[in-house]
Amino acid sequence: MNAVLASTNKIETKNLNLFYKNFQALYDVSIPIKKNKVTALIGPSGCGKSTYLRTLNRMNDVIDGTKIEGEVLLGGTNIYGPDVDPVQLRRVVGMVFQKPNPFPLNIFDNIAYGPRIHGIKNKEKLGSIVENSLRSAALWEEVKDRLHKSALGLSGGQQQRLVIARVLAVDPEVILMDEPASALDPISTSKIEDLIHQLKNNYTIVIVTHNMQQAARISDYTGFFLNGEMIEYDKTNAIFTTPRDKRTEDYITGRFG
Ligand SMILES: Nc1ncnc2c1ncn2[C@@H]1O[C@H](COP(=O)(O)OP(=O)(O)OP(=O)(O)O)[C@@H](O)[C@H]1O
Numbered sequence: 001m002n003a004v005l006a007s008t009n010k011i012e013t014k015n016l017n018l019f020y021k022n023f024q025a026l027y028d029v030s031i032p033i034k035k036n037k038v039t040a041l042i043g044p045s046g047c048g049k050s051t052y053l054r055t056l057n058r059m060n061d062v063i064d065g066t067k068i069e070g071e072v073l074l075g076g077t078n079i080y081g082p083d084v085d086p087v088q089l090r091r092v093v094g095m096v097f098q099k100p101n102p103f104p105l106n107i108f109d110n111i112a113y114g115p116r117i118h119g120i121k122n123k124e125k126l127g128s129i130v131e132n133s134l135r136s137a138a139l140w141e142e143v144k145d146r147l148h149k150s151a152l153g154l155s156g157g158q159q160q161r162l163v164i165a166r167v168l169a170v171d172p173e174v175i176l177m178d179e180p181a182s183a184l185d186p187i188s189t190s191k192i193e194d195l196i197h198q199l200k201n202n203y204t205i206v207i208v209t210h211n212m213q214q215a216a217r218i219s220d221y222t223g224f225f226l227n228g229e230m231i232e233y234d235k236t237n238a239i240f241t242t243p244r245d246k247r248t249e250d251y252i253t254g255r256f257g
Pocket residue numbers: 020023025043044045046047048049050051052063
C-alpha cells in the first residue's frame with residue numbers, strides 16, 4: 001500500500017466546500033489526517049489554510065453566512081451531523097491561536113477553567129489536572145511557584161504554552177494550531193516546536209504555518225493549499241524534496257507567495 005495511506009486516519013475530510021456568503025473559500029478539499037502525527041498546512045496568504053483548520057472543530061459555525069458542503073469524519077462520525085454538539089466537539093478537537101489568549105485569571109484558574117465547566121469540582125482532582133497539563137506543556141517547572149499569580153504576567157512564549165496546557169486539561173484527541181509560534185521569539189518558538197514533537201505521542205496535531213522550515217522540521221505530513229484548493233498532500237519529506245505538482249515546487253522554492 002502507498003505509505004501515505006498506510007497509517008490510521010484520525011480525521012478525514014471529504015470533498016469539503018466552504019462559502020463565506022457568496023465567496024467560495026475552499027474547493028473540494030479531501031485530506032486524511034493521520035493519528036498521532038503532525039500535519040502541516042502551508043500555502044500563501046489567503047489560500048484557505050485557517051478556514052480549513054476551523055472546519056475541523058466547527059469554529060466556522062460562529063461566522064455568520066458560512067455554508068459548508070462535504071464531510072469531516074472524526075473517528076468515522078461526521079462532525080457536521082445533527083447529533084454532534086459543537087461544544088463537546090471543541091473539547092475533543094482543541095485549538096490554539098496565533099496570539100496567546102490566556103484568560104485574565106491566575107495560572108491555576110486558567111487551566112482549571114475547562115475541567116470546571118465540564119463538572120469537575122474536587123480540589124485534589126483539579127490540582128492534579130493542572131499539574132499534569134502544565135507538565136505536558138513543558139511549563140510546570142517555570143510556574144509551579146506562582147500558580148496563583150496572574151497568567152497575564154507570563155512571557156509570550158510561556159503564555160502560549162499555558163494556552164496549550166489549557167487545551168490539554170480537557171483531555172482532547174486532536175489539537176489544531178493556527179500559526180502558534182509566529183508571534184514568538186526564536187527561543188520560545190523552538191520550545192513550542194519541541195513541545196509539538198512531544199505531544200504527538202498522545203495527540204493528533206494539525207498546524208498552519210507560514211514558515212516552511214518549521215513545517216519541514218516538525219511535521220510528518222504536509223498539505224499545500226492554493227486559492228482554496230488542496231494542491232498536494234504527502235509525507236513532509238516528499239513534499240519538500242520531490243513535489244509532484246509544479247505549483248508546490250514553485251511555492252517551496254520561493255517562486256511565489
Ligand atoms: N470571516 C470571513 N468572511 C469572509 N471571508 C473570509 C473570512 N475569513 C476568511 N475569508 C476569506 O477566505 C479566504 C481564505 O482565508 P484564510 O484566512 O482561510 O486564508 P489563510 O491561508 O489562512 O491566510 P493567512 O495565511 O493570511 O492567514 C481569503 O480570501 C479570506 O479573505
